[in-house]
Amino acid sequence: MFQIIPDRNQLVVAKLTDHFGEAIERHEVITDMLCITVNKEVINEALLFLRDDKEMQFNFLTTLCGMHYPEKEQLGLVFHLHSFVNNQRIRIKTSTDMSNPVFPTSTTIWPSANWMERETYDFYGILFEGHPNLVRILNVDDMTDFPLRKDFPLEDQTREDKDDSMFGR
Amino acid sequence: MALDLDTDYWDKDVVKSEEPKEYNTLNVGPTHPATHGVFQNVMLMDGEFIVSTEQTIGYIHRAFEKIAERRPFYQITPLTDRLNYCSSPINNMGWHMTVEKLLGIETPKRVDYLRIVIMELARIADHIICNSVIGVDSGALTGFTYIFQDREFIYEIYEEICGARLTTNMGRIGGFERNFSTKAWEKIRYFLKTFPRHLQEFENLLARNRIFMDRTINVGPFPADRALAYGFTGPNLRACGVDYDVRVMNPYCSYDEFEFIVPIGQNGDTYDRFIVRQEEMKQSMHIIEQAIAKLDKMEDKDTYYASDPRFVLPPKEKVYNNMEALIWHFKIVMGETDIPVGEVYHCVEAANGELGFYLVSDGGRTPSRLHFRRPCFIYYQAYPEMVMGNMLSDAILTMSSMNVIAGELDA
Secondary structure (H helix, E strand, O other): OOOOOOOHHHHHHHHHHHHHHHHEEEEEEEOOEEEEEEOHHHHHHHHHHHHHOOOOOOOEEEEEEEEEEOOOOEEEEEEEEEEOOOOEEEEEEEEEEOOOOEEEOOOOOOOOHHHHHHHHHHHHOOEEEOOOOOOOOOOOOOOOOOOOOOOOOOOOOOOOOOOOOOOOO | OOOOOOHHHHOOOOOOOOOOOOOEEEEEOOOOOOOOOOOEEEEEEEOOEEEEEEEEOOOOOOOHHHHHHHOOHHHOHHHHHOOOHHHHHHHHHHHHHHHHHHHOOOOOHHHHHHHHHHHHHHHHHHHHHHHHHHHHHOOOOHHHHHHHHHHHHHHHHHHHHHOOOOOOOOOEOOEOOOOOOHHHHHHHHHHHHHHHHHHHHHHHHHOOOHHHHHHHOOOOOOOHHHHHHOOOOOHHHHHOOOOOOHHHHOOOOOHHHOOOOOOOOOOOOHHHHHHHHHHHHHHHHHHHHHHHHHHHHOOOOOOOEOOOOOOOOOOHHHHHHOHHHHHHHHHHHHOOOOOOEEEEEEEEEEOOEEEEEEEEEEOOOOOOEEEEEOHHHHHHHHHHHHHOOOEHHHHHHHHHHOOOOHHHHHO
């Protein structure tokens, strides 16, 4: 049932902090979307709660992508959720140390996360526990690097013929 | 439609083998005329029926998300061209709107209406390709050859506006690079006059054709709740019965001032997807007519970019004659402008669904992270579930009716 609730963002934040307390680390509205940073321990329960709660009903996973924060030596995930019932979009972020980049899979919550998680593994090396088929999807299967990490160079460093000092890549 | 053979009657003399079934492996792709683009399906077949498929994509992966981290915002537009290359203006406009959202630029109404004209033309072009190729994949090549002349004409319109036909790199952050010429308007009006009749001719060949209906009704049906779980958007989701359209849910670019119907289907089978795309083309024509009426009523016929000199490249005449424009041009191109720190997600209704751009900026000249939410990539995951247990020819038609474009699949 669609109810007129003046500030749905506040409702989401209130419900999440009531349920999970300290695990909701930050929340702010950036440009027009509520961004909530969630501790890695409760990310799966938080997503399930967001999907199943009768007042929030975030039934659609818009996209899921990885992030690399080199200054904090962390790898992160960003979920964009969309509630078709209430026409509300939010962004959920988590992060983990690079030494152990493991997150629980979201394919049990939304099957569309299957390939999105494979792409994130392919690009960042983030492992998803419980994923049915976590292999590389876009790059060659025998690649050993994770290309979208910031320390992976954009261009082939072994070339002698190009001078990139003026327009650094 | 699957044949309902009375196996008790026809197979009564056949000795049923006690051995386990032997399956064949059939490799469809990556170079195959039926797959529109390079992607591979290894199908395990029980005779003519598909037991399972295994998909391989990534043959045209060009690392756009990595490249975008090293390109200033205006240099990322050519990358977005090559996502869904059948309707590249929509990708370009979506990207420009994302950057405008980050920078806080508000485009004038005339720019919005011009963008809507171009985006709807691109949607028509993409649906022309998809629908005529559904016909080709089922053996009906005539409609394809006639309706493709209209796609050629749309490309001539693009050429008048930006110079290119397929990968248009159209527009700038804040508007367009030049006003639409009189020749462009003549071509757009000519297209509006002639296309409805051609579209009806094409539809008369296929939509109520007994053979086409037998080949496409109940082929690859998909229930709405599974479609939502698999992240379907766009015509594929609307064919399943869910009326989700980004232009209506989260209006952008003044779409809320326009009246149009969002067509939906019932079963989500190939026939529904075909008819939904046909209706969407007609609705796009209606939107273009409304946009042209609004543009004709406006007194201002000269604005084609937002007046925000900090981020919007000035026109070349001003750059060569005016000192301030020269300085702003230099600052924007060399990256000396103050890009705000922040992140933004903007989505547009592309021809295949919700095309989203997640842009994270750290204040530098290039994005810190750019992620494309590509509709093809997300809904193509459902293909094995759609074709399991069906025959190979049905699977080919299901794939072409889903409008999987390899450029958008791999980025």
